[in-house]
Structure formats: C-alpha cells, structure tokens
C-alpha cells in the first residue's frame with residue numbers, strides 16, 4: 092500500500108472515537124461526536140428479551156415454553172406461536188388439503204409475524220390470530236390480544252428459518268426429541284385432538300413432515316444457543332435456561348433503567364475471582380489482590396470511554412498511527428465518568444465489607460497510574476520528533492458538548 096493511501100486512510104478515520112461495549116457483546120462502534128449514542132443505547136435496551144424455541148412438530152416445544160413461563164412467574168412473559176401465522180388456504184387449496192405442505196417455510200406469513208413483532212418491540216399491543224387446525228382458517232376464533240411484555244417467546248417448527256426473525260432473538264433454543272417419539276406423539280395428538288384418521292396422519296408424515304424436518308427444520312439447529320434433548324423431560328436443562336434468563340433479565344432491567352450502564356462480559360476468570368473474594372477462607376492478601384484485579388477491570392473499561400483521535404506520529408526512524416488520548420478529559424468534563432467509576436467501585440468494594448475508604452483509595456491510585464501513563468506518552472510525543480499537533484485533538488475535544496456518565500458493572 093502506498094504512502095498516499097495510508098494518509099488517506101488516516102484522514103478518513105480521523106475524528107474523535109469512543110470505544111466500549113454493551114451487554115451480549117453488542118458494540119457501539121466508532122461512534123462519532125455529536126451522534127446520539129445514548130439514544131441508540133436507550134432504543135436497544137427498551138426492547139423486550141426475545142427467546143426463540145424451534146424443533147420438530149410434537150418435539151415438546153410448547154411444553155418447554157410452558158415450563159419456562161411457569162418458572163418465570165414474576166416476569167411479564169408472552170408466547171407467540173408461529174402456527175398463528177399460517178397463510179389462509181384458498182378455496183382450491185382447501186379442496187385438496189391433503190396435498191398442502193404445512194411444513195414448508197412458505198406456508199407461514201412471515202411478514203405478518205415480523206409486523207407483529209415490530210409492534211410489540213415498540214411497546215404496542217397486537218392482535219394475534221388463532222389458527223384452527225380443523226377448518227384450516229385463522230379467522231374462526233377471535234384474535235388474541237397480546238400486550239407488550241418484558242419477555243417474548245417465539246415458538247414454532249420454522250421459527251429459525253428466516254434470518255430477519257432470528258435477528259430479533261436474544262436467545263435461541265432447539266428442542267431435540269427422537270423422530271419416533273415425535274411421530275408417536277403426533278399420531279396421538281392428530282387423531283385424538285384434531286380428529287384426523289391415522290392413515291391421513293401417516294401419509295402427511297411421510298410425504299411432507301419428515302422431508303421438511305430434514306430439509307428445513309434440522310438445518311436450523313445450528314443457530315440454537317442451547318439444544319434441549321428430550322424436551323420437557325429435561326428438567327436440568329430447563330432450570331439452567333431459566334436461571335440464565337433471570338440473570339439476563341436482571342441486566343436487561345438495569346440497562347432499561349440506566350441506558351448508560353455497561354455490563355462487562357462475565358468470563359470464567361471473573362467468576363473465579365468473585366468466588367475467591369467471597370470465600371471466608373480467603374486471606375486478606377489474596378482478597379486485596381483479587382479485588383484489585385476486579386477494580387482494575389472496571390477502571391480500565393471506564394477509561395476506554397475517553398475520546399481519542401487517531402494521529403500520525405513521525406519518529407526519527409519511522410511513522411506510526413497512534414491513538415491520541417485526551418488526557419485533559421480526566422480533569423474536565425470526564426469528571427463525571429471518573430465519579431461514576433468511583434461510585435461503582437466503591438459499591439463493589441463496600442459490598443464485601445471492606446473499608447469504603449480502602450476501595451476509593453485503590454481506585455484513586457489506579458486512576459493516577461493511568462494519568463501518569465497517559466501524560467508520559469504525551470511527553471514522549473511532544474519531546475520526540477512528532478507531527479502530532481495537540482491543539483488539533485483539543486479542538487475536536489472541545490466539540491464535545493456533553494458526555495454521559497458511564498457506569499460499569501461486572502456481573503456476578
């Protein structure tokens with residue numbers, strides 16, 4: 092790549108950037124000054140937590156959903172069934188209904204489903220049709236009024252088929268039940284509940300249901316975050332899923348209340364350190380060591396929000412691209428960020444019955460370390476042969492009229 096194009100790249104990417112990440116690794120990438128970053132975050136967090144549940148017909152999807160809903164009793168949860176969005180059959184299709192493939196993706200009105208989800212996600216109630224398996228119509232029963240909720244469960248054989256529907260989901264479950272169990276259940280259900288004769292059920296199974304499972308349903312299993320073998324019989328999997336949903340909902344709720352709350356992704360290492368500092372057997376020395384490491388994570392993530400501009404630096408030997416950190420921000424507008432960090436780390440440390448002063452002192456020390464590091468870098472840039480012009484960064488920095496306080500939270 093020639094020198095010209097390097098310069099062009101630098102020019103194109105100059106301007107102030109913010110770094111940082113949100114829950115589930117959703118990143119607010121290279122947000123430019125003046126853009127409503129917090130509005131975007133607010134928009135994202137006001138939305139419900141969407142769980143997708145897919146799997147073959149009669150695999151136990153509805154049973155798993157019912158169990159999850161029961162265990163999430165203190166949350167507002169609604170179940171939206173893909174069956175509700177079957178296309179109305181034309182008169183001609185009705186006369187030859189046994190030739191109609193109810194297991195093909197085209198059998199569903201996905202646009203209508205997307206429209207309903209769009210409304211729910213924007214806090215509007217929707218009327219969802221109730222499909223009648225006997226008349227093959229969705230206007231026999233009155234529509235069901237579904238109000239916006241904290242959790243929406245989207246359930247259906249092909250609910251992972253359309254990428255636009257998949258993208259709505261925060262969590263995807265696939266109920267994996269043996270084909271013979273599914274067939275046995277289907278025969279019982281279709282003959283007893285739907286009043287169909289066994290010959291018709293078996294014909295439909297071999298002609299449409301089984302091929303569609305292999306061609307369209309099974310290939311979507313790869314999109315699942317969690318595969319549940321044996322469906323509703325798998326109490327361990329369902330308990331773990333509910334626990335996970337509760338944890339996510341806790342974060343989700345807090346993010347809804349505080350749109351500028353950033354949740355640091357939990358890792359085994361973080362969980363390990365939390366375990367150690369909670370253990371009454373842990374020595375004071377180890378406690379301070381691990382608490383320090385956790386506090387450092389909070390401070391570093393917080394400081395990652397300081398704005399910077401990319402600058403070209405010419406040294407006696409070469410030229411580099413550098414991120415020019417606005418050191419001054421620590422003592423001016425970003426005092427809010429620093430205060431936020433103090434408060435958060437203070438809460439974090441005091442939660443472990445350590446002197447709050449100790450916590451604040453440690454945070455202060457870490458921040459000072461960062462300032463010293465940053466100013467050393469600054470001195471290096473000024474005293475070396477540099478082309479970086481500090482006033483340029485200050486100019487772009489001064490454009491920042493308002494920086495929201497950033498809070499960080501390490502999930503336990």
Ligand SMILES: Nc1ncnc2c1ncn2[C@@H]1O[C@H](COP(=O)(O)OP(=O)(O)O)[C@@H](O)[C@H]1O
Nearest residue numbers: 147148149150151152153154155276280323324
């Ligand atoms: N673990 C289970 N043990 C026995 N019967 C079950 C089990 N799970 C589901 N069923 C029965 O199988 C049929 C299909 O279950 P359902 O949950 O409606 O599956 P899906 O929603 O995938 O079609 C229902 O009649 C249900 O009572």
Ligand SMILES: O=c1ccn([C@@H]2O[C@H](COP(=O)(O)O)[C@@H](O)[C@H]2O)c(=O)[nH]1
Nearest residue numbers: 147148149174193194224227247248300
């Ligand atoms: O009129 C209809 C509509 C659908 N089916 C079958 O239902 C299942 C999907 O429902 P689940 O509740 O997920 O089992 C699908 O296999 C269709 O073949 C039907 O038989 N008649």
